[in-house]
Amino acid sequence: MHRITKITGYVAIILVVLSFNFFLPRLMPGDPLSFLTGAPGMDMPIVLDEETRAKLLTYYGLDKPLSQQFYDYMLGILHGDLGWSIYHNAPVSDILIGALKWTLLLVGTSTALYMVLGILLGAISAWNRGGKSDVGLLVSLLSIGSFPPFFLGMLFIILFSVKLNLFPAFGAQTPFMGYSSLLEEASDILYHLFLPATTLVISHIGGVYLLMRNSMLNVIGEDYILTARAKGMAEWYIMRKHAMKNALLPITTMIALRTGFMIGGTILVETVFAYPGVGRLLFDAVTYRDYPLLQGAFLIITLVIIAANFVADMVYVQLDPRLRHD
Amino acid sequence: DEKVVKFAGDLPGGDWGYPSPFGFYPRGPGYIRMSFGFDTLTWKDQNGTVIPWLADSWEMSDDGKTWTFHLHEGVKWHDGEPFTAKDVQFTFDYIKKHKTSFKWFQTLGYIDHVDIVDDHTVVIHLTEPFAPFLVDIAGNVPIIPEHIWKDVSDPVKFVGDKAVIGTGPFKLLKYNKEQGYYEWEANEEYFKGKPLVDKLISLSVNDPALALTTGDIDETSFWGRRAKAVSAFENKSGFGTRWGPSYWVLKVIFNCERYPTNLTAFRKAIAYGINRTELVELVVHGYGIPANTGLIHPDVTEWYNPDLPDYEHNVTKAIEILNALNFTDTDGDGIMEYPEGGDLEFNLITLDKFSREAELIKSQLAAVGIKINVKVMDMSTVDGILKEGNFFMVISGHGGIANPNILEKPDWPGGTCKNETYTALFKEQRETMDYKARKELVFKLQESIAENLPVYTLYHPKMCCVYRPEKLDTWFFTKGGVGIGIPIEMNKLVFIGEEEVRPAPSLAPAASASPGTTSAPTPIPTPTPEPEQPGFDVIFAITGLLAVAYLVLRRKNR
Amino acid sequence: MTTLLEITSLKTWFPTRDGIVKAVNAVDLKIEEKEKLGLIGETGSGKSILGMSIIRLFHSSAKINIEGKIVYKGKDLLRLSEEEIRKIRGKEIAMILQNPATSLNPVLKVGDQIAEAIQLHQRLAKRAASEKAVEMLEAVKIPAPDKMANKYPHEFSGGMKERAMIAMALACDPSLIIADEPTKGLDVTIKMQVVKLLREVTKQRSMLFITHDLGVAAEVCDNIAVMYAGELVEYAKTEDIFKNPLHPYTQGFLNSLPERGLKPIRGMSPSLINLPDGCRFHPRCDYATGICKTRHPEMAEIGNGHFVRCLLYDRS
Amino acid sequence: MIEVKDLRKYFSSGILKKQYIKAVDGVSFQIERGETLGLVGESGCGKTTVGKLLLRLIEPTSGKISFDGIDLLQLKKKELRKVRPRMQMIFQDPEASLNPGMKVGDSIAEPLKLQGGLNKREIKNKVSELIETVGLNPEHVNRYPYQLSGGQNQRVVLARVLALNPDFIVADEPTSSLDVSVQAQILNLIRDLKRELHLTLLFISHDLEVVRHMSDRIAVMYHGKIVEIGNAKDIFNDARHPYTNTLISPASIVDIKTTSDYHGVSGCVFYPGCPFAAEICSKKEPEMVEIGSGHWVACYYIS
Amino acid sequence: MTEIKDLNRFWNAYKESRLGLIGLAILLFFVTLAVFAPYIAPYDPHEMFKPMEHPGSDHLLGTNDIGQDILSELIYGARVSLFIAFFVSVVSGIIGTAFGLLSGYFEMFGFFLMRIVDAFLAIPRLPLIIVIAAFMRPSIWNLIFIFIILGWPITTRIIRSEVLSLRTRNYVEAARMVGAPDTYILMKHILPNVFPLLVVRLIIEASHVIIAESSLSFLGLGDPTAKSWGMILHYAFVYPTIFISDLWMWWMLPAGLCITFTILSLTFIGYALEELVNPRLRGMTRI
Numbered sequence A: 001m002h003r004i005t006k007i008t009g010y011v012a013i014i015l016v017v018l019s020f021n022f023f024l025p026r027l028m029p030g031d032p033l034s035f036l037t038g039a040p041g042m043d044m045p046i047v048l049d050e051e052t053r054a055k056l057l058t059y060y061g062l063d064k065p066l067s068q069q070f071y072d073y074m075l076g077i078l079h080g081d082l083g084w085s086i087y088h089n090a091p092v093s094d095i096l097i098g099a100l101k102w103t104l105l106l107v108g109t110s111t112a113l114y115m116v117l118g119i120l121l122g123a124i125s126a127w128n129r130g131g132k133s134d135v136g137l138l139v140s141l142l143s144i145g146s147f148p149p150f151f152l153g154m155l156f157i158i159l160f161s162v163k164l165n166l167f168p169a170f171g172a173q174t175p176f177m178g179y180s181s182l183l184e185e186a187s188d189i190l191y192h193l194f195l196p197a198t199t200l201v202i203s204h205i206g207g208v209y210l211l212m213r214n215s216m217l218n219v220i221g222e223d224y225i226l227t228a229r230a231k232g233m234a235e236w237y238i239m240r241k242h243a244m245k246n247a248l249l250p251i252t253t254m255i256a257l258r259t260g261f262m263i264g265g266t267i268l269v270e271t272v273f274a275y276p277g278v279g280r281l282l283f284d285a286v287t288y289r290d291y292p293l294l295q296g297a298f299l300i301i302t303l304v305i306i307a308a309n310f311v312a313d314m315v316y317v318q319l320d321p322r323l324r325h326d
Numbered sequence B: 001d002e003k004v005v006k007f008a009g010d011l012p013g014g015d016w017g018y019p020s021p022f023g024f025y026p027r028g029p030g031y032i033r034m035s036f037g038f039d040t041l042t043w044k045d046q047n048g049t050v051i052p053w054l055a056d057s058w059e060m061s062d063d064g065k066t067w068t069f070h071l072h073e074g075v076k077w078h079d080g081e082p083f084t085a086k087d088v089q090f091t092f093d094y095i096k097k098h099k100t101s102f103k104w105f106q107t108l109g110y111i112d113h114v115d116i117v118d119d120h121t122v123v124i125h126l127t128e129p130f131a132p133f134l135v136d137i138a139g140n141v142p143i144i145p146e147h148i149w150k151d152v153s154d155p156v157k158f159v160g161d162k163a164v165i166g167t168g169p170f171k172l173l174k175y176n177k178e179q180g181y182y183e184w185e186a187n188e189e190y191f192k193g194k195p196l197v198d199k200l201i202s203l204s205v206n207d208p209a210l211a212l213t214t215g216d217i218d219e220t221s222f223w224g225r226r227a228k229a230v231s232a233f234e235n236k237s238g239f240g241t242r243w244g245p246s247y248w249v250l251k252v253i254f255n256c257e258r259y260p261t262n263l264t265a266f267r268k269a270i271a272y273g274i275n276r277t278e279l280v281e282l283v284v285h286g287y288g289i290p291a292n293t294g295l296i297h298p299d300v301t302e303w304y305n306p307d308l309p310d311y312e313h314n315v316t317k318a319i320e321i322l323n324a325l326n327f328t329d330t331d332g333d334g335i336m337e338y339p340e341g342g343d344l345e346f347n348l349i350t351l352d353k354f355s356r357e358a359e360l361i362k363s364q365l366a367a368v369g370i371k372i373n374v375k376v377m378d379m380s381t382v383d384g385i386l387k388e389g390n391f392f393m394v395i396s397g398h399g400g401i402a403n404p405n406i407l408e409k410p411d412w413p414g415g416t417c418k419n420e421t422y423t424a425l426f427k428e429q430r431e432t433m434d435y436k437a438r439k440e441l442v443f444k445l446q447e448s449i450a451e452n453l454p455v456y457t458l459y460h461p462k463m464c465c466v467y468r469p470e471k472l473d474t475w476f477f478t479k480g481g482v483g484i485g486i487p488i489e490m491n492k493l494v495f496i497g498e499e500e501v502r503p504a505p506s507l508a509p510a511a512s513a514s515p516g517t518t519s520a521p522t523p524i525p526t527p528t529p530e531p532e533q534p535g536f537d538v539i540f541a542i543t544g545l546l547a548v549a550y551l552v553l554r555r556k557n558r
Numbered sequence C: 001m002t003t004l005l006e007i008t009s010l011k012t013w014f015p016t017r018d019g020i021v022k023a024v025n026a027v028d029l030k031i032e033e034k035e036k037l038g039l040i041g042e043t044g045s046g047k048s049i050l051g052m053s054i055i056r057l058f059h060s061s062a063k064i065n066i067e068g069k070i071v072y073k074g075k076d077l078l079r080l081s082e083e084e085i086r087k088i089r090g091k092e093i094a095m096i097l098q099n100p101a102t103s104l105n106p107v108l109k110v111g112d113q114i115a116e117a118i119q120l121h122q123r124l125a126k127r128a129a130s131e132k133a134v135e136m137l138e139a140v141k142i143p144a145p146d147k148m149a150n151k152y153p154h155e156f157s158g159g160m161k162e163r164a165m166i167a168m169a170l171a172c173d174p175s176l177i178i179a180d181e182p183t184k185g186l187d188v189t190i191k192m193q194v195v196k197l198l199r200e201v202t203k204q205r206s207m208l209f210i211t212h213d214l215g216v217a218a219e220v221c222d223n224i225a226v227m228y229a230g231e232l233v234e235y236a237k238t239e240d241i242f243k244n245p246l247h248p249y250t251q252g253f254l255n256s257l258p259e260r261g262l263k264p265i266r267g268m269s270p271s272l273i274n275l276p277d278g279c280r281f282h283p284r285c286d287y288a289t290g291i292c293k294t295r296h297p298e299m300a301e302i303g304n305g306h307f308v309r310c311l312l313y314d315r316s
Numbered sequence D: 001m002i003e004v005k006d007l008r009k010y011f012s013s014g015i016l017k018k019q020y021i022k023a024v025d026g027v028s029f030q031i032e033r034g035e036t037l038g039l040v041g042e043s044g045c046g047k048t049t050v051g052k053l054l055l056r057l058i059e060p061t062s063g064k065i066s067f068d069g070i071d072l073l074q075l076k077k078k079e080l081r082k083v084r085p086r087m088q089m090i091f092q093d094p095e096a097s098l099n100p101g102m103k104v105g106d107s108i109a110e111p112l113k114l115q116g117g118l119n120k121r122e123i124k125n126k127v128s129e130l131i132e133t134v135g136l137n138p139e140h141v142n143r144y145p146y147q148l149s150g151g152q153n154q155r156v157v158l159a160r161v162l163a164l165n166p167d168f169i170v171a172d173e174p175t176s177s178l179d180v181s182v183q184a185q186i187l188n189l190i191r192d193l194k195r196e197l198h199l200t201l202l203f204i205s206h207d208l209e210v211v212r213h214m215s216d217r218i219a220v221m222y223h224g225k226i227v228e229i230g231n232a233k234d235i236f237n238d239a240r241h242p243y244t245n246t247l248i249s250p251a252s253i254v255d256i257k258t259t260s261d262y263h264g265v266s267g268c269v270f271y272p273g274c275p276f277a278a279e280i281c282s283k284k285e286p287e288m289v290e291i292g293s294g295h296w297v298a299c300y301y302i303s
Numbered sequence E: 001m002t003e004i005k006d007l008n009r010f011w012n013a014y015k016e017s018r019l020g021l022i023g024l025a026i027l028l029f030f031v032t033l034a035v036f037a038p039y040i041a042p043y044d045p046h047e048m049f050k051p052m053e054h055p056g057s058d059h060l061l062g063t064n065d066i067g068q069d070i071l072s073e074l075i076y077g078a079r080v081s082l083f084i085a086f087f088v089s090v091v092s093g094i095i096g097t098a099f100g101l102l103s104g105y106f107e108m109f110g111f112f113l114m115r116i117v118d119a120f121l122a123i124p125r126l127p128l129i130i131v132i133a134a135f136m137r138p139s140i141w142n143l144i145f146i147f148i149i150l151g152w153p154i155t156t157r158i159i160r161s162e163v164l165s166l167r168t169r170n171y172v173e174a175a176r177m178v179g180a181p182d183t184y185i186l187m188k189h190i191l192p193n194v195f196p197l198l199v200v201r202l203i204i205e206a207s208h209v210i211i212a213e214s215s216l217s218f219l220g221l222g223d224p225t226a227k228s229w230g231m232i233l234h235y236a237f238v239y240p241t242i243f244i245s246d247l248w249m250w251w252m253l254p255a256g257l258c259i260t261f262t263i264l265s266l267t268f269i270g271y272a273l274e275e276l277v278n279p280r281l282r283g284m285t286r287i
């Protein structure tokens, strides 16, 4: 029951987002041809006569009435065709996949890291509440979590790239290194991933830590923890087996939401580290009014968010037996 | 040992599109990357002289409508196929047919048809005489292989190994769109000789200065205010620097259809009110020059009109003009009122990147009594606003000012300033094949701009490339810009070794864009790219003084 | 009969911001083998804390001071290390907590919750422990125990949860069970079933039975101790308590039951931070005399195992 | 005073596939003026729901409630607001019945203020009067609920309920969260007040002993239905329904099968757990039959 | 909960939290900077001196690319950043609370409103901000508008779920029983009890807004004429030699630290308040 409402909800949201990002750019000043024909502040002025302009509009299907465009766009999406990027001059899906793989790598690794670390530290902190380790963790994690990600990224570049020269300051790979083995390639990618991922981990870990800690504190007061203790179970066992599982319940959804939001939110880190990714792509798409790409990027980001929610729901159901048989 | 040179541009992002003639993004760096793989009939050397390239020589008919090109023999496409006149004919036919697909299509309308005389001779027929033909068409249109493109119906969507087969000095090895990486290898068989480097790599970096110090790149260039970075390399061993002009101008576009900016006198008052020297000093830290009020860059000596008024900063004069127009400050609040009443106050629209300039102009005009509200918007929005004509003043900039063609619409990308005599003058210029006569007309055009002020130009930034000489030492800026005027140190001659390809003087049938005449204009002496080092202290002292003066003035106004 | 557990002058105090909460204040108590001892008293009198003090089982947030002696089979439980007391918990002394609805972990299968203790204390393999857990569920009369072992607490009814709690307590065959209000919140009918079951399964064991419900206490216990404001005020055989309550508090307590006429004790229960001087009950006592205000009475045997802490009976 | 006919309340859940919880499923009874009706039954059988329905705090699915001749369910919102002060409810948990952010004096004064007609002085006097009636000290007026004990809070609730001189009060397990001795205090108080103020009472509890002491008549509820209703004496001395019997002497009946799935049962609601169940019990719902004066039972075994 | 009502008691409880006090002290510091900027700042932040001066006696933190005193910029930056943060959190708090109260109390309205809220929440926040910010003129008021648009749904949701639980509290039913109208119940019984939660939410939202504003400025979508900390960072970041010289130490670092410390103070305060509001957490950590 619950699930059907959810799914209708998702579909509705996707529809809203689709129409939103179809109509919004078209209602705003500027058109996608402006960059093709030279826009303010660009280096090469290109004067466009009416005839060429009309031809270009036809070429990109922008001369049709809005309703027709919308219909085509929806139809295209149903066929899995996201259109042709005007600025990048390539299929939107190819561009998106190219960028998404980096974003997912970045978001994936950092999410996995900050989640595991945040949850563990939160649990440990709550378990020793009031103790030295708790206070230390709380203050330090709240503090480092207060750094805006882009600022942290810049500091990292200065420290690790400029001063210590330990990690590369930009890019996702050493350009055209010609890897001799898969291992070499992987390590090069990880090498480049380190700073951006660390930035993301640090700027997100505080939130998860705090959520987990609060949730854990709630759980620790529960009677079943006492029961477990009454059975003579060891403390660490109780924490792991009895407390953490329960404490995770209320925070799965929050974590999923965060993960979803990170997909688009990595743009800051992508900008600082010149890391190829969806955020940057979206930013350019907005700048150049590249309607098809903008639509595609937004759709993908929304889909990822919805997928993250969906996964969270599934995980939630898996974690909470009370929901399993509905 | 392989010689690899890595470079990154100054503009953000490294992806300039697929380097095929139909895939590159329509901005300078995109065309340049494409030009590594594809050649044109003519090309420009460091001095801006038109030199033979795929064509060894050419002749123009007297009416200026027919051009005969004698092609270089033995040129081969990257795939080994021979290059012939048929390819040239095919190229022009194909590009004309797919006019919207080739991004720089503006001039294609002049081509009527192309005839083949023999394997190595083609005749290009124009619809009307076109003075800048040698640069804007012959030196711009990349020649593509017929055997590959003849079956391609949508060139924009044609990518892959075949799409980048040209005759150029480099073959594209890899292109990574999302990371903005390009890799080329030298074309060993290149008809102008083997390039100096074996591999050329173009990257996208977050901070070029940093990448240069860390050794991630061997060359980059800085522009305008960012040229400040050069000071970090100027006396550093292992780095070389080379200064050049950027054929770029920042200008105020006026709305000539809206009161009060439709009044020429009013525009002049604003021109007097703006202190361009201060702009150059403060905003670009001296890495620029006050602009030619007639748009054309002063370095382009063959077209630049040096005798134009430059509206030197003069607040009194500005106020006088305004008073004469019945704008006066009646209520003593430091802001003038319209003759009809109401504060003289309007918006100045600009892009994020020019917000510092806008702020400065705002304060300068405040001294005159004009209240400016700065509105910063994104590129496409400003474009929309300019097209709608919904503005008073816009600050915007563009390149291409080495080429008289730019004078066609001085207020581009705006469109409110229409002047029939000016348009006629421009058309006449374009069809005048005689260099001197044309030059005169171009001078007149510039005068008209400087007099009527549809736009008021602000400054031309300087450019500097910083490089590691041990990798490559041949970088230069091309006078008048590469191709149709791209101000960049990446003329492909740089990679070939200038001397080898510099034409013997006798071979040069025509210099620059002065076609058809045997009397070549005296070659312009090569301006040694002098590393200009403005005395910082002086500048800063002046700046400080100016700032103080300005503040004192402002306080007074309050 | 031998003594299984002997508590001497146990004090469990909670230092808090507002003062020290003297939840258990010098309690002496003995539990014999196979004895079922009832502990009654009003809310907040320290019954649960007394029970929990025995195995030092507290919510980890609490700050606690425990003093006294709790000798179980010759060992003083208060002197044991945390590791050692853990070996006692569940194995030797099991506790059934107050509220079955919240005392079972909602995300673990009931069978596993029973089995984990077995696995730990009896060093059985997982499989064997699970089988044993099913046996335990069967012993507490849960229908289809093998199926129910694989279910989660929310799939159990209230009565079944309480049975599961009992099964959990019995799992390692402890000598002493501390049952803290095992029937609270249960419906009358189910309550009686649970009581019956408890009686059955503790035939061979000792039990400390903490309750509010006098009817239930009467059913289950051999002896009853009455607690007031952190102290024991009366201790006697069950029948004696009901037939012949001596302490005014016990009398008042019994009289406020509906079936005995709903006659309330006047006044309010004292704060455990500022205990009244003298007899703790004197402000509410109808028989209080001047001396009650100053003299703190001692527990004294009135006869035949009937102890009371009241100056009325003080022969000295 | 109160007449309830075939009252039903189904809670639904789910949007596409509705699931109903039949919290109250066809309940009928009357309460005479000045009478106390006790309502007993196991937890979750719908007692509270009946109480709330009587006051129209929740809307019934169907049925009829008349209060002093007024058809409650026909009333518009405004009219209802006028009738409401005459009927009040005391809830199980005294702490939850008071706004934690309001001083208890304000809580007691609130109904008076809302009712209008009194000035500040009069309200203040009335409040102190009420405080005294329920046996609190005047100093308690300025305290917050957390500063009072459970029993004291329940007195505050009582005072608040009495503020409007109601005719009819639903007392929903008013003492189940209290200690026995406090319970006795409150129950005595309610009984005394009832006598003094001639209140009509619906007294809900799962504790039979308590109900016995408070009520004139008793209704026994099981899974949303009333299975037996009669005078307190009759119910205790002459209980007929098997379920009532299990309540009165729980030890006598062992191991009634507990089943959670009683909603699907088409016959007698008690059938799955009844030791005397016959075939017919599973097929058809038994009717209420009067077996003595005012003593009604719904059971085939009896009739 | 009740503690917030009783200010004295609330303050006494709040004082217990050392984190909360530290947070408050930091915030007060920045608020003081913001309020008294004209008296504290050595110069007008728009005044131009010699560009790119290193820190010295004239300019404690040097000057920026166009010669403005960086210290003065920072001090005035506190105004802009804090103003945006507090304005947005208050306005979106008011809107969110109003909608939260109504949607929690009136079921039908709530159902529809929640669908809208869901849609808002499913749309990725930062990308949406980027899109809207790019389309609208980047001015402070537009930014404020965007942040409010994006802020209220979360508040609404939090308030609503609290109202849903408060609504079934017995004291609400008791008020209904004595004939209290809906508005009275909402204002008198529900609003005061959601208030503590709201305060926590406002604090959190304020820190989100500061991050969002600085992020947008950093991306070049902020108001370039406003002197916010994010804008200072933006100009520093685009400065060509920021990474290869020491400039970052006085140009980038202080602005970044200002943002960081403001967020830190809000986080600490939020944490301390949450500890007060959530009884389970109360008194858990005496720091």
Ligand SMILES: Nc1ncnc2c1ncn2[C@@H]1O[C@H](COP(=O)(O)OP(=O)(O)OP(=O)(O)O)[C@@H](O)[C@H]1O
Pocket (backbone or CB within 6 Å): C014, C016, C021, C023, C041, C042, C043, C044, C045, C046, C047, C048, C049, C050, C061, C062, C063, C212, C272
């Ligand atoms: N961690 C603690 N910190 C401070 N005081 C506590 C703590 N735990 C319990 N108390 C206090 O100790 C007293 C005794 O509590 P206990 O739970 O033993 O009462 P009880 O007799 O079991 O009551 P009930 O019948 O309600 O269960 C109570 O007043 C309680 O408030």
Ligand SMILES: Nc1ncnc2c1ncn2[C@@H]1O[C@H](COP(=O)(O)OP(=O)(O)OP(=O)(O)O)[C@@H](O)[C@H]1O
Pocket (backbone or CB within 6 Å): D011, D012, D021, D022, D023, D041, D042, D043, D044, D045, D046, D047, D048, D049, D050, D206
């Ligand atoms: N608002 C509601 N929504 C859905 N189901 C409800 C709601 N209120 C009550 N119920 C269900 O209706 C049934 C009867 O509830 P009610 O509260 O009337 O029982 P009760 O007899 O008062 O129980 P208790 O003795 O535990 O108070 C229960 O199954 C309960 O879960």
Ligand SMILES: [Mg+2]
Pocket (backbone or CB within 6 Å): C047, C048, C049, C098, C180
């Ligand atoms: Mg207890």
Ligand SMILES: [Mg+2]
Pocket (backbone or CB within 6 Å): D047, D048, D049, D172
């Ligand atoms: Mg109830």
